[in-house]
Amino acid sequence: MTEEIIIAGFGGQGVLSMGKILAYSGIMQNQEVSWMPSYGPEMRGGTANVTVILSDDRISSPVLKKFDTAIILNQQSMDKFVDEVKPGGTLLYDPNGITHHPERKDINIYRIPGAALAAELGNPQTFNMIIMGGFLKVKPIVLLENVKKGLEKSLPERHHKLIPLNIEAIQKGSDSVETVHTI
Amino acid sequence: MTATTEINKIISKENLVYGKTSVLLDNEMHYCPGCTHGVIHKVIAEVIDEMGIQDKTIGVSPVGCSVLAYNYIDIDWQQAAHGRAPALATATSRLMPGKYVFTYQGDGDLASIGCAEIIHACNRGENIVVFFVNNAIYGMTGGQMAPTTLEGQVTATTPYGRDCKVTGFPMKITEMIAMLPGTRFVTRQSAETPGAVRKLKKAAQKAFENTRENKGLSFIEIVGTCSSGWKLSPVKSNEWMKENMFAYYPLGTLKDE
């Protein structure tokens, strides 16, 4: 199994840390992982994206043009990556702020109202875990128990009290993902 | 009694009042006649000997006429790139606590190309000793202007005399360094008379004692001559130095904490 994922949105949406938790979860189930951010001036306020790869084998390129899955969190990223999902691949997006919805027929498309749900949970910082829950519902590549372990590993000790809230957010995301189109 | 046994008796140990320290090697010095470097080397070697720290002292030699200082003082040496001696000394003293680390630098080396390194080593208060030999010229490369060259002084690159409007002013780097809180002992000495040499030696002793007590950085400027660069005889050089150099670079201790 190899899963090549791009997660793209605004800086501050927790894109990079979601990627990190996903990568750590992969390690917890003995997979090879890579996490490759875009960095530099782009990081400051603009778009942020990260390529995450989980694989049972040695990972070749950490830098990719085409992806199995794209997780898209703003319009800029939609414009940039909608055509880079491999045919038969998956696109998951938060419709908040999206003006041009994806129309491809050769990929699976899902929606998750992450921003709205985070507001419901009363904590905007749960946003990225809600998205993660949605992703794991449609692509269960890592087990929830390994995500839990991944959270423990990637969060500093003083934030461990937030893990139950994060798990709740994942659950919420998992329950709320909507299918737009499947092939 | 033959003449030789007579002499041997006269120079027997109990009669000797002065001898060359064994820390100063027998290699013939390459310095020009009258050059101050040789005297300063002797002073440093004597202090190392008297304090019994030969096996704990590491010298860092500069690029300049004293680049080969390692041929004359019998201790372990590092030979630095031009101006960088304080950086070498920084790492050496931090990595080998308990050692006595000193740099030996000329005015071109310390005040020009190595200005950043010396200022920052002083500012960090490295536990080292700096010997700064100010002869107001680049001796080694044939007598060009140094930052410390006096106004009007003729050098190879100021053939009509140093014009401060064009080249800036003679730099009182020792005064600048005394302002830095990292330094403990800052003094300006000379070595043209036995009295001056004795004072210089006292200062050197104090500096190494500061190292022993972990007090931080001791900085000793020695105003010296460069008869070749100045194009004066050794005697005339001393006169010129007293008249001109001491006026602009007054001797004395600027800081002793």
Next chain:
Amino acid sequence: MGDVRLMKGNEVIAEAAIRCGCDGYFGYPITPQSEIMETLMIRRPQEETGMVVLQAESEVAAINMVYGGASCGKKVMTSSSSPGISLKAEGITYLAGAELPALIVNIVRGGPGLGTIQPAQSDYFQAVKGGGHGDYKLIVLAPASVQEMNDFVDLSFKLAFKYLNPAMILSDGVIGQMMEKVELSDFKPRWTAEEIKKISGSWATIGKTADRERNISTSLDLDSAKQEIFNHKLQAKYRAMEENEVRFEKIACDDAEYLFVAYGSSARICQKAVEQAREKGIKVGLLRPITLFPYPTKAIQEMLKDVKGILSVEMSAGQMVEDVRLAVNGKVPVEHFGRYGGIIPTPEEVVEALEQKILGK
């Protein structure tokens, strides 16, 4: 399994340094490698192992601190990125001239000049052919994964002390900024004063004792005849490295009719390009130099009986390709494909370049 973590390449350099018993790090901030010093400052190795970490006033000062520390027989290192390495060039040639062991890490960014902070491989010439003045060589290791960032720190020190020569890890922002799974090395204690005396006592400036001549750490000899003899000695050392220390990896080369040659992050991209090209029926393999000096010249020559063409892939305008051409000596076509200025090529582009430049499609 040992201590397995998800870490950035830059952070791993710092962690590996602490774990391999490094005595001192001296650096000056520059993107994209500042995490190395930052990680060290967070880790406070001074308290754990006694390792000294110091932010110097410039790259020039940092490399000269390395010279001072190396002169004492200590395991010392510095890191920087391209513009900073140019400043360090002076100190690096002095280290080589004084035969001092040290580690220099270059997380390369695009140039020339201030350039860009994005990754590039355009410092190959500087690392492998010179950079500073004089006839000297660095041992140059090119990691292609975060794991190798870990492994090569210790390896660099081993080689540096074996040959009394500075070693360089030549990497870039792809490997430096990327996180991967890494199994960290076990902790090794720093050498004691006794051990240093045993290992390096014949040359290190650790204090002259009565039983030996003084040790002098210098690159100066004004006597040309002696200087030539010294240069012969250096050259013999470099030949010995070529004999004993060449490291490379071959991927999918058994049945290869074509060959990519690429190092570091480009090699990772080429690995994917191999997969993609083979899906199209093109039998291409990858030869990845791990040591850039000594270069795997013979390994490339041994491939020549089977391959019909070689594409050298680099994030530069074509630097390593010259060493490939020297090895091949006109026997098969050698072409270069590169993106530069901070652009990372995609595997798709590499396959396309192979098709156009080597297969003639």
